[in-house]
Amino acid sequence: MTQLEQAKKNKITAQIRKIAHQEGHSPQSIREKIAQGKIVIPYNKNHRPKKPYGIGQGLSTKVNANIGTSADFFQIKKELQKLKAALSAGAHTIMDLSTGGNITQTRQAILAHCPVPLGTVPIYQAAVQAVKNFGSIDNMTVKDIFRVIIEAAQDGVDFFTLHCGVTIESLNRLKQEKRITDIVSRGGAILAEWISKNRQENPLYKYFDEILDICRRFDVTISLGDGMRPGSIADATDRSQIQELILLGELAQQAQAKGVQVMIEGPGHVPIDQIQTNVQLEKRLCHNAPFYVLGPLVTDVAPGYDHITAAIGGALAGAWGADFLCYVTRSEHLHLPTAEDVKEGVIVTRIAAHAADLAKGIDRAWDWDKKISQARRQRNWNKQIALAIDQERPKKMRQRFKSNIRDACSMCSEYCSLKIMDRLNKT
Amino acid sequence: MTQLEQAKKNKITAQIRKIAHQEGHSPQSIREKIAQGKIVIPYNKNHRPKKPYGIGQGLSTKVNANIGTSADFFQIKKELQKLKAALSAGAHTIMDLSTGGNITQTRQAILAHCPVPLGTVPIYQAAVQAVKNFGSIDNMTVKDIFRVIIEAAQDGVDFFTLHCGVTIESLNRLKQEKRITDIVSRGGAILAEWISKNRQENPLYKYFDEILDICRRFDVTISLGDGMRPGSIADATDRSQIQELILLGELAQQAQAKGVQVMIEGPGHVPIDQIQTNVQLEKRLCHNAPFYVLGPLVTDVAPGYDHITAAIGGALAGAWGADFLCYVTRSEHLHLPTAEDVKEGVIVTRIAAHAADLAKGIDRAWDWDKKISQARRQRNWNKQIALAIDQERPKKMRQRFKSNIRDACSMCSEYCSLKIMDRLNKT
Numbered sequence: 001m002t003q004l005e006q007a008k009k010n011k012i013t014a015q016i017r018k019i020a021h022q023e024g025h026s027p028q029s030i031r032e033k034i035a036q037g038k039i040v041i042p043y044n045k046n047h048r049p050k051k052p053y054g055i056g057q058g059l060s061t062k063v064n065a066n067i068g069t070s071a072d073f074f075q076i077k078k079e080l081q082k083l084k085a086a087l088s089a090g091a092h093t094i095m096d097l098s099t100g101g102n103i104t105q106t107r108q109a110i111l112a113h114c115p116v117p118l119g120t121v122p123i124y125q126a127a128v129q130a131v132k133n134f135g136s137i138d139n140m141t142v143k144d145i146f147r148v149i150i151e152a153a154q155d156g157v158d159f160f161t162l163h164c165g166v167t168i169e170s171l172n173r174l175k176q177e178k179r180i181t182d183i184v185s186r187g188g189a190i191l192a193e194w195i196s197k198n199r200q201e202n203p204l205y206k207y208f209d210e211i212l213d214i215c216r217r218f219d220v221t222i223s224l225g226d227g228m229r230p231g232s233i234a235d236a237t238d239r240s241q242i243q244e245l246i247l248l249g250e251l252a253q254q255a256q257a258k259g260v261q262v263m264i265e266g267p268g269h270v271p272i273d274q275i276q277t278n279v280q281l282e283k284r285l286c287h288n289a290p291f292y293v294l295g296p297l298v299t300d301v302a303p304g305y306d307h308i309t310a311a312i313g314g315a316l317a318g319a320w321g322a323d324f325l326c327y328v329t330r331s332e333h334l335h336l337p338t339a340e341d342v343k344e345g346v347i348v349t350r351i352a353a354h355a356a357d358l359a360k361g362i363d364r365a366w367d368w369d370k371k372i373s374q375a376r377r378q379r380n381w382n383k384q385i386a387l388a389i390d391q392e393r394p395k396k397m398r399q400r401f402k403s404n405i406r407d408a409c410s411m412c413s414e415y416c417s418l419k420i421m422d423r424l425n426k427t
Numbered sequence: 428m429t430q431l432e433q434a435k436k437n438k439i440t441a442q443i444r445k446i447a448h449q450e451g452h453s454p455q456s457i458r459e460k461i462a463q464g465k466i467v468i469p470y471n472k473n474h475r476p477k478k479p480y481g482i483g484q485g486l487s488t489k490v491n492a493n494i495g496t497s498a499d500f501f502q503i504k505k506e507l508q509k510l511k512a513a514l515s516a517g518a519h520t521i522m523d524l525s526t527g528g529n530i531t532q533t534r535q536a537i538l539a540h541c542p543v544p545l546g547t548v549p550i551y552q553a554a555v556q557a558v559k560n561f562g563s564i565d566n567m568t569v570k571d572i573f574r575v576i577i578e579a580a581q582d583g584v585d586f587f588t589l590h591c592g593v594t595i596e597s598l599n600r601l602k603q604e605k606r607i608t609d610i611v612s613r614g615g616a617i618l619a620e621w622i623s624k625n626r627q628e629n630p631l632y633k634y635f636d637e638i639l640d641i642c643r644r645f646d647v648t649i650s651l652g653d654g655m656r657p658g659s660i661a662d663a664t665d666r667s668q669i670q671e672l673i674l675l676g677e678l679a680q681q682a683q684a685k686g687v688q689v690m691i692e693g694p695g696h697v698p699i700d701q702i703q704t705n706v707q708l709e710k711r712l713c714h715n716a717p718f719y720v721l722g723p724l725v726t727d728v729a730p731g732y733d734h735i736t737a738a739i740g741g742a743l744a745g746a747w748g749a750d751f752l753c754y755v756t757r758s759e760h761l762h763l764p765t766a767e768d769v770k771e772g773v774i775v776t777r778i779a780a781h782a783a784d785l786a787k788g789i790d791r792a793w794d795w796d797k798k799i800s801q802a803r804r805q806r807n808w809n810k811q812i813a814l815a816i817d818q819e820r821p822k823k824m825r826q827r828f829k830s831n832i833r834d835a836c837s838m839c840s841e842y843c844s845l846k847i848m849d850r851l852n853k854t
Contacts, residue, residue, distance in 0.1 A: 012744055070842035072830045093503060100841050128841065135557060137847070180800045182848045189844035191596045195850045232800030233785055234793070269800075271745040273786040298742060298782040300796040300803070304820035308775055312742045312782055318502075319699040333803065333811075333839040334821055335828035348735055352717075355725040355739055358660055359700040366661070369727040373607045373659030376727070376760065384730060384760075393731035394761055401762035403499045410762040412497035413555065415526050417616035417658075420564070421609045 002219040003041045005259040006012075007034035015041050024364060033057055037252070038285025038288045040261040042093065042221040043192045047156030050115040053092045054265060056290040058425065060362055061318040061353035064119070064292070065091040065346050067110070070336045074101025076109050078339070081342070083110055089346035090388070091327070095119040099128050099186075108155055117158035119223060122148040123204070127190045127227035137190055138197035145203055146210070153214050153267040158259035159221040161265065162211065163187040164204040164251050165226035165244035170197060170393050174228060174240035183233035184268075188227025208251055221261040223292055224248040228266030232244045232300050234271040237278060249286040256289075262325065263290040266317070270296035274312060279320040297314045305334040307345050311352040325356075347390045348368040379407040379418055429646040429709045430468045432686040434461035442468050447479035451791060459483055459649040464679070464714045465690040469520065469544035469648040474583030477542040482690060483717040487789055488745040488780035491753045492548070492717070492773050494537070497763045503536050505738025505766070510537055512766040516773035516817070518754070522546040522588070526555050526613075531767060535582055544585035546650060549575040550631070554617045560744040564617055565624035571665040572630055573637070580641050586648040588692065588835040589638065590614040591631040591653035592613055592671035593679050598622060601667035608658035611695070615654020641683045650690040650719055651675040656695030659727050664705060683716075690717040690751065693744070697723035701739060706747040719751040720744045725758075734772050735757040738779040745783025752776050752783075774817045781816065806845055 006013050016034065019041060020027040023135030043049065055062050066084035079098070086094055086118045093116050098106045103125045110120055117331040126148045130140035140275035152160070165230055166188050169305040174183070183189045191202050204211065215222055228244040248264050257260040263287045270278055275296060282291045287427040297306055310328035318325060329337040329345035337345065357365035368387070375383035385394045408419055433440050439454045443461065446468060447454040460466040466483030470476065482489050492513035494506055506525070513521055520543050523531045530552045538545055551573045557567035579587070593615050601610070610616045617630050631638065642649055655671040657663040675691050682689040691713045698704055702723060709718045723740035724733055737755035745752060756764040756772035764772065784792035795814070802810035812821050830837040835846055 006431070016658055050439070071832075071839055071842070072837040073828070100840070108473075124842070129457040130839075179833060180797060181758075181804050182845065182852075184844050186839055186842055186844050189847035189851075190842070193847050196851055198854070232803070233796040234800065271785040272742060272782055273788075299778065299785060300800045301781060301814065301816045302778045303815050304817060304824055305775065305778055308735055308738055308778060309782065312739050312779065313740045315699060330820075331824060331828070331838070333836065334824045334829075337838075338828075347730065351726065351729045351735060352730055352739065354728060355699055355736065358698040358726060368608060372660065373727045376659070377608050384756070385730065387729045388730050390731060395759075396759045397731055397758060401758070401765075403497075403762075405498075409760065410497055410499040411758070412559075412613055413527070415498070415615050417611050417612055418609065418621050419615035424616075425609075427624070 001032055002216055002259050002261060004256065004261045007031045010325045011121055015043055015052045020218065021216040023054065023059050025058065029061065030032070030054060034088050035209045037262065038290070040221050040263055042157045044153065044157035046116055046154060046160045046218060047111060047118065047158055048118050049351045050263050051159060052115060055324065056322045057288060059252050059323065060365065061345060061356045062092040063340055063349045063353050064095055064324065065282060066095045066326065067342060068097035068098050069100035071100040073336050076101070077424050079106055080109060081339045082342045083113055086346050087116065091116065092345045093117045093119060096125065097121060099124050101227040103128060107152065111156050111331065113166045119161060120152050120154050121161040121187050123163065123187045123190055137193050138272060140194060142203045142207065149211060149214055153218040154219050157298060159213070159223050160284060161187065161223045161225040162204050163191050163225035163227035164202065164208055164245040165224065166191040166195070166197060167205050167247060168195060170240055170243045172230055173243045177238050177240050179233055179238065181236045183227060184231025185225065185227040185229055187225055191227060193375040199215060203391045207277040208254065212255055212260050216230050216258060221263065222249055222255055222263055223263050226269060227268065229294065230270065232269050233271050236267065237274050242281065245281060245285050248358040252289045263278055263292050264293055266293040267296045269292060269300055270298065270313060272298050272316060275316045276320045279317055279322050291321065291331045292325040292326065293322045295328050297328065303333045304330055306330060307348045311348045315352035318353055319359035325353050350389055429643055429682065429686050429688060430461055430470060431688045439784065442470055442479045444665060445479060450481065450486050452550045457481060462588065464683040464689065467690050467717055468506050469585035470775060471580065471583045471585045471645050471647055473581060473645055474538060474545065475697065476544050476584055478575065478586060480544060482676065484715060487784045489519040489775045490773060490780050491520045491751065491752065492769055493522045494522050494769060495535055496526035496527040500604065502762050503528065503533050506533055506537060508766045509769045510540055512770040513773050514543065514772045517777050518773045520544045520546060524548060524551065525832055526551050530555060531578065534579065538583050546586040546588060547579050547580050547584045548588040548614050548781065550614045552589065553659050564620050567621060569630045574593055576638060576641055580645040580647050584647060587642070588650045588652040589616065589631050590618050590652035591629065591635055591655035592651065592674040593618040593622070594629050594674060595622060595630050596665055597655055597670045597674065600670045604667050606662045606663050606665065608662055608795060611658025612652065612654040612656055614652055618654060622808050631812045631815035635681065637681055639687050640688045643685060648690065649682055652676055652691055653694065654694045656721065659696050660698050663694065664701050669696065669708065672708060672712050674704070678711050679716045680755040688721045690719050693718055693720040693749065694723045695721060696727055697725065699725050699743060702743045703747045706744055706749050710748060717750040718748065719753065720749045721753040722755050724755065730760045731757055733757060734775045739777045742778060743780040745780055746786035752780050777816055804845060
């Protein structure tokens, strides 16, 4: 039985208990929300991640890191370095988005070293194999797609991104919309080409029920992908995006009815003033299924700094109720990320998630800020750094430009406001 | 006559004309808002910055960069390097916050090389000189403070931060509040100590009218400082902060009545869900005087990354209506910033300001995003980089990890969604 099926039958699993403890909630309340489809625990029976996490309403905001090869860079060793960097920076989940080299071997190597839930996008591998074996994406068969899905589920993948909402209907709406950046989802574009060239419905939509059978068997959580996500500010929240979201909401209901856990993926590039609308629409149209956002990036003009444009959007989306933030690295729009990019991306996205948790009123988040601020008040830099979200960088920085005054920093030196106030409070 | 006095008399100055052209508004509408106190143009008659900027309602969000010496690092040469870094990164204004070395010489050297408005905090120099000459801050006299104000105004400083709201009244409220981080404003702490030890009212409050005379003479814009700004998430939006804001609103009215331009400084450390409240309160309590925020930092836990915690808060504050963002560098809470920190700080804060401008619905901001996204759609990386908010970093990054495919990047290579969609659209 899946986590969802057990929750519906009033059973509290070991994973629910673990997560309840982690988050400071009662197991009963977590179970109830899983049964309602508001929380998921990605946990494939063939992987059994040592560190499972709950994603959804009332829980702390989680962070995913994408790694994986491309046709240009495909050393498995490098991907394992990125995995390590992501884990030590505190990523809650990993996605392997490989499209280069030996994709099966890469996935299996990552799974073997991954104590947290792992996600993949099966359509990538199906498309890459179709190009390799038959010369083009449109020659990919339904059988090829299912073969990859079954293999990945058997290998132990904990959640799948499936772009089920890229359908004949949503593609027609896309054409009429006349976007600036059309489709920017890799999976979305692959399926758009396949659908258009074969004049057939998206197999992930048409055979959704069969996919549910596979996911149910291994308890793979489905992450309904947003193939229509906007790739530029001007395209945000348009008809094709919202049309797809309506479809995803329907599919989510179908999955939950069959005992399969499900979450919904969201944009993308969205201006700040449309982020609340995007979160509310997802929550309403998808009956409060957990919302998993990629960014959103709040402007298009900052290549090289998109970890920051995404952190701004992610913090805000989280504050409005998004449950799960996919990191974006500084290499977005430019190149495959390095291990260094991965590390920074995870830290920055954890900052956004934590800022969201403060806005969500999560007690443990508030306690953390109080503790570090008390250390700051005491001008105890060692304690402050020990409590920091990343210790390595502030430690180096402090050592490099020390003040001549022991209990101050070189910005204010003896005119440190906290030092002045301490002196005043002592008189 | 000051810009405000002229605007009130229906006169359109050369600076109004320049700014109207810059922002794509009519000179008449800018003039009207200056007369109403909703826009300021910091422009000291003795400096006459070549690049004046308007700050306030309806205009694009502006970015300030703080530079200046401390008691630990006080080379004028280094400060001029930071000035250059800030200007080439696109800062709209500079503040010289020097508290070390020869403060007068540093200010004059910066002014000589500064084509944009320059701000200072006169109380810093008065306090440093008091410590040097009389051994302690409390020995600073009212005359000392006025001497610095007059000198700096004569030198050509375009705007002064004056912590006039740190009064006996607001300090009493602060004591009752029992904050975690007490006062974190350097100027605020200096004045708190002076007021408490001398048992006298804040001279910047008591003699505000005399200060107005000086500012009016040179047309120095007053930036009413928030000495009570919260230095931790737990202290945000508390009684002492709002008490001070009420006082600042009253003083702003007094300044405007006397023909002196004025803006209001804001926090600080504020959780995401309190940012809207902070902006609305400022706009209401200060009758829409321009709002100049320091961050706000949306969490306390990220030393080493506070350019990012501030960018999140700044973008959001700007989207809600803040007019002017003071950058925060990664060195905040750790050390005096380097030229490298300054550059990065300005770029990141400009990203936040631009994201806010998109939310504010500023047409030119939307045009910029459209243009870069069109270049992205065309997979024209040279054009994309030429249009980027910073060209240097993405250029280096793209060259370092190129794809084997000319018109793709190494993240997706031949599976670039835009490439697939182009192929599909051509069939």
